[in-house]
Amino acid sequence: MNDIPVRVPDKPSRFLDQLRAFIRTEGLAYKTEQTYIQWVRRFILFHNKRHPETMGKIEVKAFLDHLVLSRHVAVNTQKTALNALVFLYKRFIGKDITNIGMVGASRGRRIPVVFSHKEACEIIDQMAGVYKLAVQLLYGSGLRVSEALRLRVQDIDFSMSVVVVRDGKGQKDRRTLLPQGLINTLEEQIEYVRNLHRFDLGNGHGNVYLPHALAKKYPNAERELGWQYLFPAEKVALDPRSRIIRRHHMANNTLQRKVKQAVKRCDIVKKCSCHTFRHSFATRLLEAGYDIRTIQELLGHSDVSTTEIYTHVLNRGGRGVISPLDSSL
Numbered sequence: 001m002n003d004i005p006v007r008v009p010d011k012p013s014r015f016l017d018q019l020r021a022f023i024r025t026e027g028l029a030y031k032t033e034q035t036y037i038q039w040v041r042r043f044i045l046f047h048n049k050r051h052p053e054t055m056g057k058i059e060v061k062a063f064l065d066h067l068v069l070s071r072h073v074a075v076n077t078q079k080t081a082l083n084a085l086v087f088l089y090k091r092f093i094g095k096d097i098t099n100i101g102m103v104g105a106s107r108g109r110r111i112p113v114v115f116s117h118k119e120a121c122e123i124i125d126q127m128a129g130v131y132k133l134a135v136q137l138l139y140g141s142g143l144r145v146s147e148a149l150r151l152r153v154q155d156i157d158f159s160m161s162v163v164v165v166r167d168g169k170g171q172k173d174r175r176t177l178l179p180q181g182l183i184n185t186l187e188e189q190i191e192y193v194r195n196l197h198r199f200d201l202g203n204g205h206g207n208v209y210l211p212h213a214l215a216k217k218y219p220n221a222e223r224e225l226g227w228q229y230l231f232p233a234e235k236v237a238l239d240p241r242s243r244i245i246r247r248h249h250m251a252n253n254t255l256q257r258k259v260k261q262a263v264k265r266c267d268i269v270k271k272c273s274c275h276t277f278r279h280s281f282a283t284r285l286l287e288a289g290y291d292i293r294t295i296q297e298l299l300g301h302s303d304v305s306t307t308e309i310y311t312h313v314l315n316r317g318g319r320g321v322i323s324p325l326d327s328s329l
Contacts, residue, residue: 005030007241013050015040022092028172030211039084052088057097060085064102074110078102109235111312112279113270118279126262133185134231134255137163138274140179142281142299145171145251145256145274149249153190154226158183165300167211174300189230197228205236207246 067073089095155164162175200206207222229249296307
C-alpha cells in the first residue's frame with residue numbers, strides 16, 4: 001500500500017511531517033512527496049542529523065558533490081536531489097541556495113534495455129492468469145508497472161478502445177492504446193472483480209481506497225464497481241493509514257517477481273525488469289514508423305527528448321545505417 005499517502009498529524013511536531021504537510025498544501029504528487037522526503041532525509045543523515053535550518057549552501061553543495069564523487073550517481077539522480085533540496089530551502093524554509101557551484105554529474109542517461117518482439121512474447125507465454133494480463137498491458141499499452149496495477153475497472157474504456165491512466169507521473173492523466181487482443185480477457189477480469197467485490201461487500205470490506213479526498217466528495221464511490229482495482233490483491237488487509245480493512249491492488253513486487261521468474265525460464269540474460277516492456281512498447285512503435293510526438297503522448301513524457309532516447313535502441317541505430325560487415329561485397 002505504498003501509494004497511499006501516510007497519515008500526517010493535524011499539528012505535526014516532527015520536521016519531516018511538517019515538510020510532508022507543506023508539500024500537500026502545494027498540491028504535489030504523492031510520488032514527488034516520497035522522493036523529496038527521501039532526499040531530505042538522506043541530506044540530514046549525511047550531515048549527522050543536523051537540522052536543515054542550521055545549514056545552507058555549503059552543506060547542500062557538500063551533499064551533492066558527495067553523490068557525484070563518492071556515489072557516482074547519474075545526472076538525473078543528482079538533479080532530483082537538487083530539486084528536492086531547492087524545494088526544501090526556497091519553498092519551505094525560505095532561504096536562498098541558488099548558485100551552489102556543485103560538481104556536475106558526468107554519468108549520462110543510459111540507453112534503455114529493450115526486448116525484441118520475440119523475447120517479449122516468450123516471456124509473456126511463460127506467465128499465466130492475472131500476471132500474464134498485467135504484463136500484456138505493460139507491453140501492449142506502454143504502462144509503468146505502478147500505472148497498470150493502479151488501474152480501476154472504469155479505466156478500461158472498451159467503447160473508445162483506450163486505457164485511461166490517472167495520476168501518472170507528474171500528476172498527469174493520459175490515454176493510451178487498448179490492445180484489441182485483450183478485450184475478452186479484460187472482460188473476464190472485470191467479471192472476476194465484480195464477483196470478488198460482491199463477496200467483499202457481503203463481508204463488510206467493500207470500500208476501496210480513493211485518492212485526493214474523493215471519498216468525502218463522493219461518499220458512495222468507494223463501494224462502486226467502477227472504482228475497484230482491476231488487479232485486486234488476493235487478500236483484504238488493514239490499511240495502516242485509515243485503520244480500515246479493505247482490498248488494495250496487487251503489490252508491485254509481486255508482479256516484478258513473476259516477471260523475473262519468467263525471464264529466467266526463457267534464458268534471457270539482459271538486465272531487465274517490468275519497465276523493460278514499456279521501453280519495448282516505445283521501440284516497437286518507432287520501428288513501425290509512428291510519429292515521435294504521438295509516442296510521447298502515449299507514454300506520458302512531458303519532454304520529447306525523453307522519448308527520443310528510444311531512437312538509439314532501434315535495430316539500425318535509428319538512422320537506417322547498415323554495418324559494412326552486412327553489406328554485399
